[in-house]
Amino acid sequence: MSWSWDHFMQFLFSDYMLSGVWTTIWLSIVAMVLGCSLGVVVAFMKMSKNLVLRQIANTYIWIWRGTPLLVQMVIIYTVLPKVGIKLGVVESAIIALSLHEAAYFAEIVRSGILSVNKGQEDASLALGMTWAQRMRIVIIPQATRVIIPPLGNQFNLMIKTTSLASVISMEELFRRTQQLAQLEFKVLEAYMCAACWYLLMTTVWGLVQKRLEAHYDRPFGPVAADDGKRPNPVLTGQAAQV
Secondary structure (H helix, E strand, C coil): CCCCHHHHHHHHCCHHHHHHHHHHHHHHHHHHHHHHHHHHHHHHHHCCCCHHHHHHHHHHHHHHHHCCHHHHHHHHHHHHHHHCCCCCHHHHHHHHHHHHHHHHHHHHHHHHHHCCCHHHHHHHHHCCCCHHHHHHHHHHHHHHHHHHHHHHHHHHHHHHHHHHHHHHCCCCHHHHHHHHHHHHCCHHHHHHHHHHHHHHHHHHHHHHHHHHHHHHCCCCCCCCCCCCCCCCHHHHHHHHHC
16 A cells, blocks of 8 residues: 655645544534533432432433443434424434433542532531532532542543544544545545544643643642741741740
């Protein structure tokens, strides 16, 4: 198999390929936003004292984490129309990706909230805060530090997972790559272009994730500056003994 740099560069910056890249980006963002929003709801349902809500959340997580996304996407696109629910390619891809992501993000949120020291909630209760105030002021800001790293990893994975939408003819990056390879008979060049674009997108997101983690890793309150005038613990102890 011969390699053609001309075809590689032609594919890499072609409008056809760039359109697929843009589709992958917005599809990832939309699915992630919807999935995270639903995931927060499912997480609170799972932590609820209401048995019915907990069972619904557990069942949802069990099903969507226990079956492959590819199967879920095909079912939504091909099976639902047979029961009267007709969805287009874009709607099917967004729904499948969002519902799948929500099941994973729900567990991320739950683990983040549970990581906060129980004493923080007890203290906020003692101050007379409502549940909403406790979550907004005390719990969520501290849980965010735990949530951000796996959330970033999930978005990184989402960028690559969108390629599965090609099985239902979603015109994202991987689907466009397949079509270019079939039309031009340059399989290696086309798929190498796709690999480069996926690598670029995940690398850029990796840099953004580092900034987010650094931002949320900062102390919540002001930190005293070290001006060199801190008391020497040894001398302080000796003075106390005297």
